[in-house]
Structure formats: structure tokens, C-alpha cells
Amino acid sequence: MTSPTTDHVERLARLLREDLAAAGFAVPHGLALELVAHQFGSRDWTVLAAALGRTAPASGPGVPVLRVMSVPTALPFYVDYLGFTLDWEHRFEPGLPLYVQVSRAGTVLHLSEHHGDGSPHGVVWIPVTDVYALHAELRAKPDAPLRPGVAADAPGGPTLEVIDPYGNVLRFAQAAD
Known part of the structure; x- marks a missing residue:
């Protein structure tokens, strides 16, 4: 066999x-x-x-899994505020935790309601080509949940840090010249 x-x-x-x-x-x-x-x-x-190889990617970067208590609460932050797209969602069956993928400009994140999938307050470092353009985009949002600034002297280059509703930290960083 x-x-x-x-x-x-x-x-x-x-x-x-x-x-x-x-x-x-x-x-x-x-x-x-x-x-x-x-x-x-x-x-x-x-x-x-x-x-059996299901969890090992054939190629490409790893995908961070961020723990959220409620995907319906987290999605407005990721989709409406940060501009990610909801790619897909999965439940093993009705009533069980939800697991979703969101993406934006090559960045892929998984958001999970599953208890064993990480813990809140994770940190993801995300490279961007123009952190100041992202900053302006977020500041222009009406009813924005956050008004982050750019730390110009952050390690690795200017960095915009946002915190999702469950304490997960997303650091959008532009490589220093």
C-alpha cells in the first residue's frame, strides 16, 4: 500500500x-x-x-496565525481599516471556531478563533515600500479606530505600528535607505 x-x-x-x-x-x-x-x-x-505534508508549504514564506476571539469583530479592523481582503474562511462544522485568511499586497495573515492557535498579543513585522503612504491612507479613514504615527528611527527603518482589537501588533516597516 x-x-x-x-x-x-x-x-x-x-x-x-x-x-x-x-x-x-x-x-x-x-x-x-x-x-x-x-x-x-x-x-x-x-x-x-x-x-503527511499538509502543514508544510511547498514553497514560499510562512504565514503568521494571529489568535482572535471573534473573527466578526476582527474583520472590520483588517478589511475596512487596514485594507486587507478576506480571501477565504473555514469552519469544520457549524458552531465551531472560525479560521480565515486575509491578504494585502503580498502580505498574508491567518486569523483564528481556535484556542490552540497562538495567543493574543502576537507581533508581525510586515515590510512595506512606502510606510508614509500607508500612514496617510490610514489617517484619511473616517471613523478610524487608531491614529498611529510613524517611528522614523525604529530598528529596520521607519515603522508604523497598529494593534488589532485582540492585542496583536502589526509593524509595517519601510527598509532604511
Whole structure:
């Protein structure tokens, strides 16, 4: 037998849920994934997915995961104020935590309501080509939640620092000349 893939394991979890449902047992998708992972000898789904290569990017930079308590509360800050775009959102099933991706000009962030995904007050350093243009853009927003300044003498170059509703710090920095 060839090595399983994450798609194969997810299909097995779906089949397990269907078979259990037919027998009168409702099982959430997350629990089905955990049970199948145990059958493959893994501690849990996360460990198995990592071993199968799901969590390792094929190429490219890593993506910061910022912990937020409520995506609906965080999104106006990221989308309306900072100008990010909501790329996608994911829930394992209704009522479970939400996980979303936002992006802007090559910067990609994941916002997660999942308890185990980091903790509030994370810091992300984001390179920008013109921190002063970003500063002017943010200052021009009506009803802006913050009025940050630019620290011209910050390490790494002029930096604009904003803090999201959950204490995560985003440092937009322009490389010093």
C-alpha cells in the first residue's frame, strides 16, 4: 500500500461519519479525523497532517496565525481599516471556531478563533515600500479606530505600528535607505 495522503485520510473520516450516522451515532468531522489519525498510529489529526505534508508549504514564506476571539469583530479592523481582503474562511462544522485568511499586497495573515492557535498579543513585522503612504491612507479613514504615527528611527527603518482589537501588533516597516 502506498503512503496515505491528507485527502485519503479526510475521505476515510467522511466514510466513518457516514457509517456511524447510519448506525445512529452522530460524530463531528473533527472527531472522525482524530479517530482515523489514531488508526494510523498518530497522537492526533494535527500530527498526522503534518507528517503527511499538509502543514508544510511547498514553497514560499510562512504565514503568521494571529489568535482572535471573534473573527466578526476582527474583520472590520483588517478589511475596512487596514485594507486587507478576506480571501477565504473555514469552519469544520457549524458552531465551531472560525479560521480565515486575509491578504494585502503580498502580505498574508491567518486569523483564528481556535484556542490552540497562538495567543493574543502576537507581533508581525510586515515590510512595506512606502510606510508614509500607508500612514496617510490610514489617517484619511473616517471613523478610524487608531491614529498611529510613524517611528522614523525604529530598528529596520521607519515603522508604523497598529494593534488589532485582540492585542496583536502589526509593524509595517519601510527598509532604511
